[in-house]
Amino acid sequence: MTDIQEDPRYLDYTKDFFARITMIDKRYPSLEYALSLSWDRTKLAPQYDWLLASSYLVPGPTFKFAYHSQTENRLHFNISDTGQNANKKLGVSRNGYLGLYEVSEVSDYWKLEPLRWTDRGLVCQWRDHRGHEVKQLGGTGLRFFGEPVFYLNVDGGEVHHFLIEMMPAGGWPDTEE
DSSP, rough: OOHHHHHHHGGGGSSOEEEEEHHHHHHHHOEEEEEEEEEEEEEESSSTBEEEEEESSOOOOOEEEEEEEEEEEEEEEEEEEOOOTTTTTEOOOTBEEEEEEEEEGOOOOEEEEEEEEEESOEEEEEETTTBOEEEEEEEEEOOOOTEEEEEEEEESEEEEEEEEEEETTTTTTTTTT
16 A cells, blocks of 8 residues: 555545546646636537647636545546536546547546645656556647647657546635536
8 A cells, every 4th residue: 555545534535426527738747737627628529529638827617526436556447527517527538638438438547646744635657548648739720828739649649647526515716517
């Protein structure tokens, strides 16, 4: 058992929960990118179901993490949206991009490798069911309030860490969620 697993908070991550996901730059850990759906950031249809990262720190959507299983150093989850796309799960396109798909199209779980705790939640390495790390691809050319927007991909790009920030029991403070 690791120090991370011995922390009492670990048990909260071995069941279903709701959370936001933030990408943390590995070179500059103080630089964070809120994850959101492309519709939230770009209003470009029909590509509104891609998962994007933007340094414009508007809180991202809340995702449902449905606990699947665990191994010695990995937690396995199915991840789905909780908003207007609540009937969709996070999956990978044939080109490695992360996006929301109809539940019937997604059968693979996601792996979280816990790295450390912060006062906001669990920092982890995020992988697909094959063990491929979730990475940030170069800029999309899109900007949100002047900030670059990035796609997430498992086949190429730059590896970063991710913060899984569990929603408090009473909901997010100062939000309408």
